[in-house]
Amino acid sequence: MNNKYIDLIQQTYDFPQGSFKVEDSHLWFNNIPLKELAQQFGTPLKLTYIPRIGEQVERARSYFHNAMQKHDYQQPYLYTYCTKSSHFAHVLDETLKHDAHIELSSAFDTEIVLRLLKQGKINKDTYVLCNGYKTPDYFAGIQRMIHAGLKNVIPILDCKSELRVYETFDAKEVQIGLRIATEEEPSFDLYTSRFGIRRTELLDFYRYRLHKHPKVKLKMLHFFIYTGISDTTYYWSELHKYIKLYVQMKQLCPGLEMLNIGGGLPIQNSLEFEYDYQYMIDELVGQLKNYCEEKNVPEPTLVSEFGSFTVGESGATIFKVLGTKRQNDREIWYIIDNSLISTLPDMWAEKQRFIMLPLNKWNVEYHRVILGGLTCDNDDYYKIISEDEELFLPSIEPDDVEPLYVGFFHTGAYQDSLSGYGGVHHCLIPSPKHLLVDVDEDGNIQYRLFAPEQRSEEVMKILGY
Numbered sequence: 072m073n074n075k076y077i078d079l080i081q082q083t084y085d086f087p088q089g090s091f092k093v094e095d096s097h098l099w100f101n102n103i104p105l106k107e108l109a110q111q112f113g114t115p116l117k118l119t120y121i122p123r124i125g126e127q128v129e130r131a132r133s134y135f136h137n138a139m140q141k142h143d144y145q146q147p148y149l150y151t152y153c154t155k156s157s158h159f160a161h162v163l164d165e166t167l168k169h170d171a172h173i174e175l176s177s178a179f180d181t182e183i184v185l186r187l188l189k190q191g192k193i194n195k196d197t198y199v200l201c202n203g204y205k206t207p208d209y210f211a212g213i214q215r216m217i218h219a220g221l222k223n224v225i226p227i228l229d230c231k232s233e234l235r236v237y238e239t240f241d242a243k244e245v246q247i248g249l250r251i252a253t254e255e256e257p258s259f260d261l262y263t264s265r266f267g268i269r270r271t272e273l274l275d276f277y278r279y280r281l282h283k284h285p286k287v288k289l290k291m292l293h294f295f296i297y298t299g300i301s302d303t304t305y306y307w308s309e310l311h312k313y314i315k316l317y318v319q320m321k322q323l324c325p326g327l328e329m330l331n332i333g334g335g336l337p338i339q340n341s342l343e344f345e346y347d348y349q350y351m352i353d354e355l356v357g358q359l360k361n362y363c364e365e366k367n368v369p370e371p372t373l374v375s376e377f378g379s380f381t382v383g384e385s386g387a388t389i390f391k392v393l394g395t396k397r398q399n400d401r402e403i404w405y406i407i408d409n410s411l412i413s414t415l416p417d418m419w420a421e422k423q424r425f426i427m428l429p430l431n432k433w434n435v436e437y438h439r440v441i442l443g444g445l446t447c448d449n450d451d452y453y454k455i456i457s458e459d460e461e462l463f464l465p466s467i468e469p470d471d472v473e474p475l476y477v478g479f480f481h482t483g484a485y486q487d488s489l490s491g492y493g494g495v496h497h498c499l500i501p502s503p504k505h506l507l508v509d510v511d512e513d514g515n516i517q518y519r520l521f522a523p524e525q526r527s528e529e530v531m532k533i534l535g536y
Contacts, residue, residue, distance in 0.1 A: 076465045077433040084342040090123075090384070091342075091426075091480075096433040100387055100480065103508060103516060105430045109476045112520070114391040115409035115503035119483060119521075121165050122510050123385040128152075128169040131336065131377055134349050138356035146372045151200055153334055153378030154180055156484040161507055161521065162382050164192065172198035172223075174376040181212025188219060200248065200331070200376070201226040202293075203266075210236050217242050227293050227331075229266055231276055237287050248291030248331065249273060249320075251313055264297065270316060277323055289324050291374070292317050295333025300351055307358075314359050318366045330359070330371040336380040338481055340424045341456065379484040386483025388414055388503070389430065392475040395467055396443075403440045404452075405464065407477065409503060410444040412451045413496040415479060416489040419450060427456065430476035432465035440464045442477070446498040493525065495533050501525035 073082070077093060080086050087093065090101045097106045101120045109116060128150055135148040151172040154163070163173075163183070173184060173193070181201075187193045199221055201213055216224045217240070227248035228234065237245045250267035268276065281289050294313045296306055314330075321327050332355070337346055356373070363370040390407035397403050417423035439461050444451035454462050467475055493502055502525040509517045 074436050075434050076429065076437040076463070079437055079463060080342070080428075080433075086342060088342065089339065091428070093433050096431060096435075098428055098430045098433070098478070100478070101508075105387075105389065105478060106476055108506070108518075109389050109391065109430060112504065112506055112518075113524075114389050114476065115407075115414065115524070116389040117414075117482075117487075117503045117505040118387040118389065118508060119159075119161065119505070120385050120387070120508045121161060123483075124162060124165040124382055125169045127377075127381050127384065128166060128171050130348075131375070131380065132169075134352040135356065135373065135375075137349060138353045141353060142357050142360045144356055144360050144370055144373075146370050149198060149329075149372060149374045151198060151374060151376050152381050153376045154183065155488065156378030157382045157487065158183065159487070159521075162385075163187065166381060167192050171381075172200070174200040174202060174378075176203040178206060178208035178212045181209070181216055184216055184221070185219060188221065195220045195222050197221065198223040198225065198374075200291075200293075200374075202229070202250070202376075204229050205233055205236070214240055214242070217245070225291055227291065228268065231268060231272070231280070234280060234287060240286075243286070245287050246290045247287055248293050248329070249276070249289065251292065251294040251316065253294050253296055253313075254309060264295075267294070270312070273316065274319060274323065277320065282323070289320075289327050291329040291331055292320055292327060292371075293331035293333065293374075295376075296335065299335035299337055300332075300355065301335075301337075302347075302351060302354075307354075310355065310358065311362075314362050317371065318363060318368050321368050321371070322366075328372055329374055331374040331376065334376045334378050334380065336375075336377055338379055338383040338484075339426065340481060341426060381484075383484040384481045386481060386486070388479045388482045388486070390477055392467065392477065403438065404443045405440050405467070405475070405477075406443045406445070408445065410446045410451055410497060410500040411442065411453055412444060412446055412448055413490050413500045414503060415482060415486055417485055418453065418479075420489075424456070425482050426480040427453070427462070428478055428480065429465055430478055431473065432475055435465040437463045437465050445500055448497060451497075493522070493529075495530060499530055501527075501530070 092099050132150055149172055151174045152166045153174045155176045184199055213226050225246050225248050227250050229250055252267035252269050253264045296309050317330050360370055390409055392405045393408050394406050412419045441452050441454040456462055504524040505521040507519045507521045511517055
């Protein structure tokens with residue numbers, strides 16, 4: 072009878088696949104022996120596989136390159152990285168090695184850009200797109216970047232009143248973008264995104280405020296559809312609205328050169344994940360090319376802001392099961408050595424799903440379990456893989472010498488910033504140690520401890536003790 076954990080996975084999914092394989096009952100991720108890693112460095116452990124970041128940049132660029140060749144698209148494509156997905160230096164360093172540009176969201180982001188310029192990791196031709204609502208500090212940071220000689224700083228107006236500030240900038244010319252306030256999906260709580268300027272106001276705003284402006288020049292139109300780039304009637308109908316608006320704006324403003332489609336390429340969040348990336352990009356580029364050609368308008372430089380797609384699949388979070396609890400006839404709890412709420416907040420707050428697999432004991436029988444975190448919060452648990460699939464893991468016996476390790480994969484985007492990495496967490500559960508994994512020129516795997524597990528002394532200092 073095939074009732075071992077490896078039988079369950081191989082009968083349910085196409086496995087091994089992608090970055091995952093099993094050897095001798097142990098899971099490997101990007102050719103990294105994870106159980107050995109967990110034993111060597113201890114748990115809880117956050118892992119960043121740095122080469123995956125660059126691979127994702129090149130992967131997206133190849134999709135757009137292929138689509139542009141197919142449709143004879145004449146203008147270039149610019150890959151920008153959405154820094155709010157992960158601000159860590161090792162992420163920006165790897166991304167920028169692959170000729171990516173940068174999209175910002177806040178005042179502190181501008182300090183990162185100025186340091187990258189000083190370190191020679193970006194140059195004065197790098198595009199720096201400034202999204203979000205602008206505070207006085209953010210405006211000041213934008214002006215400092217312009218004064219530092221960055222030629223392609225483009226603040227994107229979130230509201231019309233921003234224009235008054237750029238008119239006062241000590242600069243000969245300020246290039247700007249306009250963000251379109253997109254219509255939300257019918258099932259969403261709101262009708263219109265709070266970000267950007269209403270679509271019905273954009274043409275008049277250009278006519279009466281920007282046309283022949285002596286200093287401020289419109290270079291970019293930007294939108295972001297929050298469902299992501301998805302093969303749905305809603306996405307394609309919304310996309311057509313904004314392509315049409317771009318053409319109308321271009322007819323009024325010959326200097327408008329760029330269309331920013333935002334982010335939205337998904338990442339693999341389950342072993343049954345299916346998404347035809349090339350088809351979706353082909354359709355997007357083809358629709359834009361065809362409509363511009365129909366209206367006799369030059370197609371724009373196409374810009375994307377991929378954040379989760381860039382960094383998400385580089386991450387993994389590993390825990391050790393400390394013990395088991397049976398609370399009734401049906402529920403068996405596996406208690407892990409950290410908190411799911413603190414360490415993977417997207418999973419708790421947004422019901423985000425990640426690939427979840429054991430690191431060892433694949434040749435052991437399995438049963439239905441619930442993972443429980445260390446906090447005293449009733450919501451600190453994980454019990455389902457998807458809407459219709461419960462969580463199964465290898466059985467643990469009382470006399471087992473080897474502990475069970477479990478991992479959540481493709482957790483590289485947002486988790487650290489949402490959890491307040493290095494700060495105070497629920498029940499004072501410490502931030503896990505963070506390990507960087509890279510590959511040298513000879514193909515050898517290298518490990519570097521980026522940060523140790525948070526110490527009690529650090530937490531006490533934050534709390535004022």
